[in-house]
Amino acid sequence: MHTPLPHHPSTPARTLSGQVAIVTGASRGIGRAIALALAEAGAQVVVNYRRSRAEARQVVERCEALGVRALAVAADVSNPGEVKALAQAARTLGTVSILVNNAGVAATGLLLETPLDTWREVIDTHLTGAFLCCRAVLPGMIRQGYGRIVNISSVWGMVGAANEVAYSAAKGGVIAFTKALAKEVARAGVTVNAVAPGAVATDMLSSLQPDEQEAIAAETPVGRIGRPEDVAHAVLYLVSPGSSFVTGQVLSPNGGWVT
Numbered sequence: 331m332h333t334p335l336p337h338h339p340s341t342p343a344r345t346l347s348g349q350v351a352i353v354t355g356a357s358r359g360i361g362r363a364i365a366l367a368l369a370e371a372g373a374q375v376v377v378n379y380r381r382s383r384a385e386a387r388q389v390v391e392r393c394e395a396l397g398v399r400a401l402a403v404a405a406d407v408s409n410p411g412e413v414k415a416l417a418q419a420a421r422t423l424g425t426v427s428i429l430v431n432n433a434g435v436a437a438t439g440l441l442l443e444t445p446l447d448t449w450r451e452v453i454d455t456h457l458t459g460a461f462l463c464c465r466a467v468l469p470g471m472i473r474q475g476y477g478r479i480v481n482i483s484s485v486w487g488m489v490g491a492a493n494e495v496a497y498s499a500a501k502g503g504v505i506a507f508t509k510a511l512a513k514e515v516a517r518a519g520v521t522v523n524a525v526a527p528g529a530v531a532t533d534m535l536s537s538l539q540p541d542e543q544e545a546i547a548a549e550t551p552v553g554r555i556g557r558p559e560d561v562a563h564a565v566l567y568l569v570s571p572g573s574s575f576v577t578g579q580v581l582s583p584n585g586g587w588v589t
């Protein structure tokens with residue numbers, strides 16, 4: 331008989347003790363789960379957010395309760411000056427060795443009905459955000475000869491979605507960005523990978539009606555929508571010191587929905 335495994339089968343070893351991580355868009359959803367997983371593994375965490383100050387503070391408190399230092403830092407990842415300040419704040423904890431580019435916005439609508447401003451916001455947040463944040467932390471990673479960068483893409487960046495052309499283009503761009511940068515910095519001991527989740531239950535997915543979410547769950551071989559922790563688990567693997575031979579890859583926690 332099938333015995334369900336507990337959600338967290340064991341307490342993870344503190345394999346990231348002493349490391350400093352930035353997680354962008356960590357006030358809610360997937361970023362929040364990633365920040366908590368990194369803290370649980372012993373990393374000090376910079377919890378970036380754009381507007382949700384109270385939520386970001388709560389994530390910091392949860393990290394601190396796990397025995398690590400944490401900071402909430404407001405910054406729009408598409409703004410060069412704010413990203414510079416974010417990196418400076420992070421350096422008060424030490425050299426950043428883990429960067430998770432997770433901040434994101436969704437946009438739905440037919441291409442012919444997509445305003446230029448929406449296109450720009452989506453590309454700027456996902457793609458320019460990753461560009462600016464990588465540029466801000468890479469010099470420190472290269473100097474120390476070690477770094478782990480994970481860029482959150484999406485299954486739509488792999489296969490494309492009608493009605494989400496801007497989002498799909500941004501997420502596909504994130505994958506190409508990941509592959510190219512991985513080649514550029516591999517010899518410096520820095521790995522760069524992408525995680526491309528399927529549908530995950532967060533505020534972002536709440537634009538879908540319950541019946542639409544049920545339809546996705548039914549289409550998904552494991553029979554459910556993803557949890558933020560499913561994505562955090564994949565990120566934790568990629569940022570582990572032992573993952574030094576994994577770079578330029580796309581890992582897609584999607585329950586078998588897209589293969």
Ligand code: NAP
Binds near residue numbers: 354357381407530531
């Ligand atoms: P979410 O619940 O809507 O949270 C988005 C997060 O990004 C929030 O913390 C938000 O900050 C932050 N953010 C948005 N724009 C920002 C900016 N310009 N600068 C800094 N932070 C910004 O979304 P989610 O579902 O957790 O998504 C996280 C990532 O996973 C995104 O890249 C998304 O595209 C990707 N993804 C999600 C799904 C899914 O089904 N949920 C599937 C595949 C990929 P505030 O709270 O301050 O607004």
